[in-house]
Amino acid sequence: MVPATDITSLSPPPGALFGAGLAAVVLLLLSISTLTLIELGWNYGSAGGSALEKMHPGTLMAFALIAMSAAVRGNPLTAFIRTFETYPGVIVYFVGIAVLMAHAVFVAGLPFTVFIDTFVLPVVMFLLLRDIGEERRKSLAWLIHGMFALNAMVGLAEFAFGFRLTPLYVEGEVLEAEWRSSALFGHPLANAVLTGCYMILLAKGGARDMAPLLRLCAFGLAAAGMIVFGGRAATAFMLVAMAVLAGNRLLQILRGARFETGSLLTGLVMVPVLALGVIVLQQSGFFDQFFARIIDDEGSASTRVEMFELFKYLSWYDFLLGPDPQQISTLMAQYGLLYGIESFWIALILLHGLVVSLIFFFALLVFCREVVISAGAGALLVFLYFFAVASTSVSLSAKSPVFAIMIVLVFVLSRRGIGLPRAS
DSSP states (O other), X not given: OOOGGGTTXXXXXXXXXXXXXXXXXXXXXXXXXXXXXXXXXOOSSSSOXXXXXXXXXXXXXXHHHHHHHHHTTSOHHHHHHHHHHHOHHHHHHHHHHHHHHHHIIIIIOOOSTHHIIIIIHHHHHHHHHTTOOHHHHHHHHHHHHXXXXXXXXXXXXHHHHTOOSSOOEETTEEOTTOOSOOTTTOSHHHHHHHHHHHHHHIIIIITTXXXXXHHHHHHHHHHHXXXXXXXXXXXXXXXXXXXXXXXXXXXXXXXXXXXXXHHHHHHHHHHXXXXXXXXXXXXXXXXXXXXXXXXXXXXXXXXXXXXXXGGGGOOHHHHHHOXXXXXXXXXXXXXXXXXXXXXXXHHHHHHHHHHHHHHHHHHHHHHHHHHHHHHOTHHHXXXXXXXXXXXXSSGGGSSOSHHHHHHHHHHHHOTTOSSOOOOO
């Protein structure tokens, strides 16, 4: 049994079994993408199949692990109640999800399972990771570093040799002309935003368990991955975040803050090496397709303008309480929005109406505040980056564990991220 003092925590208790279970959840989330599930024949994003096929394997294992963590604390119901009393923002978030699900099922006639991986899994990962110990954190950190390195190398291999680990589908058809890599995380945009979050956390001290040279290698490999994943918004916002971090660090040094001499020397030695590598890659055409997509986005920007045209066809009742989903689907087809509505804020409003969406957005904000308070100030920049990128793509309006993976990265790699006492 777990001591009574731990009754407010649902993080897995000490022991090899629980440690392996938590590592398995993280590994499943980082190795099996939604595209992989579809390729394996799961009815993940389509009609039919069992209810279990509608959820990511990592989600199923996370649910089992948190149930076990609650069970070993005595009365599982008491453990959950005490946890929610400690984290009131989680209750608000669950209410927001419940409102969204109820509207989907009883008003819009849409399936509710889309919200489990996208919105329920993140809070489960928050509860599982909030109070893990330092040794377990280090083990998970090395697992994450290894998976992101592997993901970048797979993406680079796809780009170099012209193959794709998992095909991309649009309207049920394989997208043959797409050059961006899918790697382990699936959709190129999912790869880009997660890699961007990872790079920001590396810059914030997320690679503190690594030697300085290894940190630079990890960062450089991730940066190369960003090129082949082709996320323009993700790359642009990542560069803005890096500029903010660099400027802030420079100000701290000018004010007398200490810095690691070894890291500085390693960086100075690596600068000419990296410069030479960039020149070689540029000469070989490595950046050509990425820059070509920046110049010609193949209509992506226009779709972000045309999505606002859909509001012209809605009555005030539909705008506030949600239109007929079939009407939205028809309008999207007419406007050629084959890739979906490329802003999850707009997508939720168009599907569920302004009233329900605002309730959920408020609940989401409260939950994010809860996570940032728990994970420390370093998490705030990652959240701002994530939602800035999400605002330019389908992202959270589709079924995906990307939000949950970001929560994992924040708690495992954030410098202040584990086991902080809550402010009274």
